[in-house]
Amino acid sequence: MNNVNWRLLTTHLVLILGMLFMSLPVWVAFATSTHSAETILREGLQLWPGAHFVETYRQVLFVEGGVMKSVLGTTMLKNSLILGIGFAIGKVIISMLAAYAIVYFRFRLASFLFWVIFMTLLLPLEVRIIPSYEVVSSLGLLDTHVGLIVPLIASATGTFFFRQFFRSVPDELLEAAKLDGATAWQFFKDILVPLSRTMIAAILIIMFVVGWNQYLWPLIMTTKEENYTLVIGIKQIYQILAEGGELPQYQKAFALTILATLPPVLVVLVFQNWFVKGLVESEK
């Protein structure tokens, strides 16, 4: 018996290596976060979990001064969630409305406006960050959730996706709705939105992750610690660690990193099923 399937074996080997390559760093971060600061300083990164899991995570999440000067991990988690969810929902609403206008209303310059929106892809936040900051600051919205979210929610990609989707909806549905006495708003709310469920789910997932990972804008927008998001917190914690003559609290930095990756992972896992099911069952 010498019929080892080499092809299959190599394929699996490659897959396993790839999997390890992707997940080992996360594992190391997690394992290290459960050791004490002394162990990490003495022995470096850890491959196996230690005994300080509860202590470290409690400190990070619930104890004042445990991770930042004053703000709690849970507060940062909350800020991040508000940013992620607000960002995703805002983008979906704005881009659906924009796409609805472009596809269903024959107004002058419609296609011109679409291309203008599309061209803003060439102007990401990094390019317009100073004017954006200026506007938000003159509106007195610095250090607020509104100021954090609103400048980010205009979305050319979202508008583009919804435009493509709306164009694939048969015209007869609009005509049937017109004959059924639906107003423009009713058609949008009763027919287009339910039909776009899968599209909305997909964009919500993508945008939540993008919003969660926002770094530059929250960094310059937030000055008070209680408005930090987790991502900003990770950056700040290293700064704090470097100051003062104490033992660097690496385990807390790792714990914060793990906490920061968890919600996006959960969102993708939970929504994924729903989203695939929707895709399979949907019929226009």
Place this chain on the structure above:
Amino acid sequence: MASLELKNVQKTYPNGAIAVRGVDMEIDHGEFIVFVGPSGCGKSTLLRMVAGLEKITEGEILIQDKVVNDVTPADRDVAMVFQNYALYPHMTVRGNMSYGLKNRGFAKDEINKKVEDAAAMLRIGDFLDRQPNQLSGGQRQRVAMGRAIVREPKVFLFDEPLSNLDAKLRVQMRIEIKRLQRRMDVTSIYVTHDQTEAMTLADRLAVINDGRVEQMGAPMELYSNPATLFVASFIGSPQINLLPVKLSGQSLVSGDLSIDGFQDLPADKELVLGLRPDHLSLSADQAGSSNSALKIRVDIVEQHGADNVIYGELIGAGSSMDGEPVEFCVKTGQANIPDIESILDLHFDVADAMVFLKETGSRLK
């Protein structure tokens, strides 16, 4: 009082294409009107203009004596059944049928009652809580009709509603539509390119060609007394036999053929002789089948069961309208099964023959 009136209705698209070139029509209450014509003739555009889905470039449309040119589709009180059903895919059958009523502000109980009545009439009562994608094509078509009838509109509009169904179902639904329309007594316009559907459904039918109504009338009137060459060739299955001819004395001449018995026709014009397949017979002794100048060489015999249709080349004739050899077709009883390549004499009554002017297509006799 006319239930629906079209006055010189025209449609020109922004790119200059003309879809409808002046249509006048009066439709009485409860009439079943069929628009029939080849694809691209403007029949659907005309229907959509009645529905309010297309702007009217010129002319007027009146529903119960009110000009509706600028009235929105919803306020015209018309209901439409679309070719692809256009059901809302995310709503149940009940949701689909009640949506229009809900938008019009009916009370919940009233909506439920109307929906259930309509569903019972269409025998879709068992499917009320299903989604459209769980239904067959025929059932979806019923739901689409249900959505139209719950609103009790003044006018029903059907845009080729049966063309997505298979042949058997199509015949079944055709009968059902006719029955439903009789029962509801609602003025209806039905668009189709299928002349059988048109003939069987219509109280009156309008043959549309190139944006104009060629002729409008009862199906049998159009069949036996077509006003133009187009109507003659569009209505009737199998198609009317056509032979390009010229008048010589009292005979129509094509190639070596000379057919006697024609008078009062222009001598210097190109003419077309039209003979319905069921006006031709194989035996001379049938009453009135006096003329027997035509002979065919049998090519194909189609057996339809009750009758046979024999196709063959007309012997001695010149070329057809397309420059090909002329093929004639005869409808005959089921017992007549001639051999292929055999030669048959065709008999007909000159009174049944139609003569058209080739240039304009208008009927001379």
